[in-house]
Amino acid sequence: MINKNDIEQCDYIHVHKDIIEKVEELMPAEEKLMDLAEFFKVFGDTTRIRILYVLFQSEMCVCDIANLLNMTQSAISHQLKTLKQMQLVKYRREGKTVFYSLSDGHIKTIINQGMEHISE
């Protein structure tokens, strides 16, 4: 029996009991789903997407990225921090300059899949 204690409960049993139970069973842990949403949130901003596209081509320093995207150094730096926290980019220092680059192959795959989807 589906839990009748819930406030929201349709009386028409649309799917069979075992399907509901199976779905519940197969749901990843709540924390994992939150992490996943946090991860995708990073791609949900034009500036960050543009930064990633720039880094597809070449490693680059903060200042050059800011130039290319016509934004302030501060804005780019803040966004790079976000990307860094999600481990989408890595960096290396060379004197005063810090070079950023992509850290991972998944990124290109994910973005390409997204591009495919919206291009349909």
Next chain:
Amino acid sequence: MINKNDIEQCDYIHVHKDIIEKVEELMPAEEKLMDLAEFFKVFGDTTRIRILYVLFQSEMCVCDIANLLNMTQSAISHQLKTLKQMQLVKYRREGKTVFYSLSDGHIKTIINQGMEHISE
């Protein structure tokens, strides 16, 4: 020479002129990048991610999704609207009930890639 008119300009030429030009050339259209960010924004919310995971298993009506996720019918309905607008889910009506299901194979690929990334 890199454009010296920009306010933000590092004097140290980190990358060669032609690389910068090449990157600029290879950047997708601004509008496309905005669409892409909009698309990923949809994945950047726990509720929507959970809905998608539920629909991985089975088509389901609004009310059952709300039950499963322990949220109000209204909240789910609003989020389904967002998912529908981005064409991530489709629906069919059967009497009073509306069944939602995934509309596309990219979705699973994208979410799985995301899962892989955060599980490393």
Next chain:
DNA sequence: TGAACATATGAACAGTTATTCATATGAGAG
């Protein structure tokens, strides 16, 4: 050591967004 430059960061503000509440729409049953 101090000046100059590249980058990072904290606080504040403006814009966005998810949920709630109240209510509307749409469909079947009687």
Next chain:
DNA sequence: CTCTCATATGAATAACTGTTCATATGTTCA
């Protein structure tokens, strides 16, 4: 036609997020 149920939706609010501004950190060079 009217009642009931499933879903949709508009408005309001609270929480979140991206950019800016001011400033701090860290590095090189003289």
